[in-house]
Amino acid sequence: MRKRYSPTEKAQIVLEALQEEKTLSQIAAEHKVHPNQISKWKTEALQGLPNLFTNEDRATRALQSAHEHELQELYAEIGRLTTQLGWLKKKSGLDPNTR
Secondary structure (H helix, E strand, O other): OOOOOOHHHHHHHHHHHHHOOOOHHHHHHHHOOOHHHHHHHHHHHHHHHHHHHOHHHHHHHHHHHHHHHHHHHHHHHHHHHHHHHHHHHHHHOOOHHHO
């Protein structure tokens, strides 16, 4: 079974690689990760770094957050309506499960 690394763990490993105090092989051995994987994470981090300082990224995160909040509200409403529908069916005698 393959070990999965959290974003925090990946960030820590990439920071160690960027400090260049140890070789990639040493870091890989310590964290039991292949050196090529560390190189890939390092490349991804360096490519994504400029986006941290742009307003577009902030706007995207805000939009995502608003979307997730709206989705949660909609699922809650579906739950309420399903409960109400079940109750109405039961009280009206239209629910075949109550007979």
